[in-house]
Amino acid sequence: MNPDNFMSPPVIRLNSPDRLVISFDEIAEDNRWLQYRILHCNADWQPSRLVESEFINGFNICDIEDFAYSENTFVHFVNYRIEFPNSTMKPLVSGNYLLQVFESENPDNTLLQTRFLVTEESAATEGSVSGRTDMGHNTEWQQIDMSVTLRGIKNANPYQDITVSVLQNGSEASRRTLSRPQRVEGSTLVFSHLPELVFPAGNEYRRFESISNGFPGMGVDSLRFEGSNYHVWLKKDSGRALRNYEYDRTQHGRFLVREYNATDSDLGADYITVHFMLDMPRLRDADIYIDGEMTHDRFDSSNRMVFDSEAGLYRLEMPLKQGAYNYRYVTLPVSGKGIPSSKLTEGNKFETGNEYWVCVYYHPPGSRGDRLIGFYTIQ
Numbered sequence: 621m622n623p624d625n626f627m628s629p630p631v632i633r634l635n636s637p638d639r640l641v642i643s644f645d646e647i648a649e650d651n652r653w654l655q656y657r658i659l660h661c662n663a664d665w666q667p668s669r670l671v672e673s674e675f676i677n678g679f680n681i682c683d684i685e686d687f688a689y690s691e692n693t694f695v696h697f698v699n700y701r702i703e704f705p706n707s708t709m710k711p712l713v714s715g716n717y718l719l720q721v722f723e724s725e726n727p728d729n730t731l732l733q734t735r736f737l738v739t740e741e742s743a744a745t746e747g748s749v750s751g752r753t754d755m756g757h758n759t760e761w762q763q764i765d766m767s768v769t770l771r772g773i774k775n776a777n778p779y780q781d782i783t784v785s786v787l788q789n790g791s792e793a794s795r796r797t798l799s800r801p802q803r804v805e806g807s808t809l810v811f812s813h814l815p816e817l818v819f820p821a822g823n824e825y826r827r828f829e830s831i832s833n834g835f836p837g838m839g840v841d842s843l844r845f846e847g848s849n850y851h852v853w854l855k856k857d858s859g860r861a862l863r864n865y866e867y868d869r870t871q872h873g874r875f876l877v878r879e880y881n882a883t884d885s886d887l888g889a890d891y892i893t894v895h896f897m898l899d900m901p902r903l904r905d906a907d908i909y910i911d912g913e914m915t916h917d918r919f920d921s922s923n924r925m926v927f928d929s930e931a932g933l934y935r936l937e938m939p940l941k942q943g944a945y946n947y948r949y950v951t952l953p954v955s956g957k958g959i960p961s962s963k964l965t966e967g968n969k970f971e972t973g974n975e976y977w978v979c980v981y982y983h984p985p986g987s988r989g990d991r992l993i994g995f996y997t998i999q
Contacts, residue, residue, distance in 0.1 A: 631995050632736070634714050643886055647696070654684045658676055661716040669989060675713050684700050686702070688887055694890055713991060744769045745766060746766060747766030751821070761821055762820075762821045766812075766817075768801075779801075783983070789822075796816045825946035827868075830843075830942050832880050833890065873948070878942065897933055907952055908949055914940060919952055948965075950962045978996040978997070
């Protein structure tokens with residue numbers, strides 16, 4: 621996250637003062653000696669063929685020396701913090717990057733990883749989103765129309781060297797990739813009336829806050845201490861597919877760790893068990909998952925809901941750190957394959973205030989890695 625604005629995407633500008641902070645916890649009594657490395661990737665997030673000295677200035681293995689223990693929490697954890705770029709590691713080129721964390725004694729075992737982007741701003745992007753689409757006017761779709769103007773990129777073949785990716789609300793599952801523009805006007809690439817740029821509109825994210833163990837926050841029905849930690853029961857949700865659109869200004873799926881009495885929420889926010897309930901008939905051919913930035917684009921047993929036949933609704937218990945959360949319910953086929961959809965659970969409302977990330981990549985002829993020459997947000 622950007623330490624100055626948690627709403628900012630994980631993007632920094634090459635050779636700028638921009639910085640990112642990666643913060644994570646391990647539920648443990650004592651710290652481990654952890655290290656991290658950086659991996660340069662192409663537009664499809666596969667490792668590029670650049671060697672480390674071509675994309676990193678400095679050493680590509682650094683110790684994580686910034687760690688601290690939780691304060692006044694029932695669940696004891698160690699918080700680790702990485703700031704990037706730093707005095708020992710800076711990116712030399714733009715592109716997609718993975719930051720990987722591992723134990724110093726076992727570098728081949730990656731414990732966790734996160735994605736971020738470095739852009740060089742060699743392309744100017746303009747765009748708009750509308751409910752008036754090639755699939756219908758003001759129904760269940762949203763369509764992106766945009767243009768990309770190349771700046772300082774000479775002799776690029778726009779039909780071979782440029783790739784554009786668009787993501788809805790930062791979700792990797794929604795990624796659309798365009799390998800060629802509709803047309804070219806001088807140094808400007810136009811992407812308009814393309815079926816790849818028509819997205820299901822979805823619905824506004826649901827919200828809850830668990831910033832205190834002393835009182836129920838927004839969206840919380842009750843809370844109490846059970847076993848070794850606090851449990852929070854959210855108000856019962858219901859399906860919204862057949863309901864009219866209701867405006868709400870959300871954070872596009874993001875979450876913010878917060879405990880209202882703590883001077884440092886990273887250390888003072890406790891881990892609680894959150895109980896979700898969705899009052900919907902059982903789906904025979906699909907599973908229901910909880911989705912949001914907190915699930916990191918994963919769809920497995922950790923966020924798959926279970927149907928309670930006796931109560932006639934879906935349930936899930938999820939351990940989360942205290943804070944403010946956006947979430948939604950999506951479905952996947954029972955096979956687990958396919959693209960997550962909110963059509964059956966939330967509905968698709970053209971009025972929804974989505975956020976679209978536009979990433980413009982350039983692959984120079986003969987090069988061994990993709991450059992990120994532009995990043996733009998459309999809302």
